[in-house]
Amino acid sequence: MAYTIEQIAAALGADALGAVDIEVDSVAEPADAGPAQLALAMKPEYAEGLSQGNARAAMLWQGADWQALGLEAAIISPRPRFALSGLSAMMDPGQGWSDGVHPSAVVDDTAELGEGVVIGPLAVIGKGAKLGAGTVVGPQCFVGSDVTIGAQGFLREGVRIGARVCIGDRFIAQPGAVVGSDGFSYVTPEESGAEKVRQTLGDQGEIKAQKHARIHSLGAVSIGDDVEVGANSTIDRGTVRDTVIGSGTKIDNLVHIGHNCVIGTDCLLCGQVGMAGSVKVGNNVIMAGQTGVADNIFVGDNVITGGATKLMSNVPKGRVMLGYPAIQMDAQMEVYKGLRRLKRLFKDVADLKKTVSNHSQSE
Known part of the structure; x- marks a missing residue:
């Protein structure tokens, strides 16, 4: 046009x-x-x-x-x-898909489709699912049982939405995104080596072979309005309560958000961010690519992390973090400058030792 x-x-x-x-x-x-x-x-x-x-x-x-x-x-x-x-x-010319429900799509009789909903080829819409007006479900997508997606949603090719997930208006998911996969939750009959290491910071004690029992994910995922999820990103459902993604948050490709996480509003999570379970993130947080976040920590409002930062403890609001383990960016840059000077420092020390040695011998 x-x-x-x-x-x-x-x-x-x-x-x-x-x-x-x-x-x-x-x-x-x-x-x-x-x-x-x-x-x-x-x-x-x-x-x-x-x-x-x-x-x-x-x-x-x-x-x-x-x-x-x-x-x-x-x-x-x-x-x-x-x-x-x-x-x-x-x-934007769009994807060129046809309007209406494609003949090859499978839509359960109990699903509710709002006005102007588009369902692409080979898509599956589960029982009790509700799709808001104007929502587009692309080819080969899966929308599980009792899922709710608000108005003007847009699921690109191959998106998977698990059962009971609740999503607000104007949601966008890129190809291969998965929302509502089970959390990675396992437990051993006795205290595991990982649990001991968490307490001792290194000593496993007596090592025994142990089996891992699966903890099922009974919660779902709750997503606000105007959220985007990138290609091949995954958001795990909660163990008991829902995993939550706040309105306006944008998630890049290849991002993993673990079970029970709570992400605030208007956050940016860049490519390959990995977030372990039960992390709580404030509003307007920006995490650069490959940021890793340890489980059960809190990241305050307006925090920014540089690329490949690893957060292993709580971060107060407004901090700018970098490195592994993460420290404030200005301090990390000073450490980096110091590392670059090490070779010269070693040479200077060697020269000083030689000078002192020669002076001692001359006496």
Whole structure:
């Protein structure tokens, strides 16, 4: 679908300049943009590519001289990257799936489908499931018994939602996401080596072979509104109470959230974050890729962790953490600088020892 520059700017709350009746049907990087595409030159360094492309119009930064860049029209936003959020939604062509319920889908007679629900090929909708208006269930998805998904949900290919999971409005799950898998909970008849090590920090005591008995997951998963779950991520159901994901939280690909975890609102969990059971995370927390979180700890509001950080104890609100074991980022960087100086330090000490030794011998 094509839009005029004026229409796009109005939708984004941005300024339209020049020939605002120019129509564009997609976006492109400046060097690749054609006449019917809107070039995304949102920083001065990106605009250097405009001369290599054929764009007539571009989205630019505040204060940009669009005419000097050889453009016929421009969209100016005080925060172009934020405007890109709305622009990308306008220009998204979707997955190309058909409307309605596909003939190959299996929908239980007791399931409730809201107005405009789409069910793709080979999808399965279990008994008592409730899908809100406008929700789209993609090909080969599974929605278990008594699951509730709110309005305008979107399940990409191969998503699995376990029984009794409750999800709010505008939920998005990328291909292969699993919500409501059983928790990793096992117990031994006698105190295990792992339990002893937790107490002694190293001594297992007498080592015995032990069998592991499974603890079933009786809880489910409760997810708020506007939550997204990335491809091949997994969220375990609770042992007795539900695992909880707060509204507005965004979860990247290959993230694991263990049983009984409680995640606050508007958190960002980046790729390969791993969270053990019964972790409680506050609001507006950002965990960079490969952050690991030990079980039963608390992470306060507005905490930020750097890549590959390992949290092994509670973190107060507002802290910025890095490293393994995690300490505050500024302290970790000083430690890192010290490590880099070790080779030179060893050489300096060796030279000093040699000097002292030679001085002693000369006496």
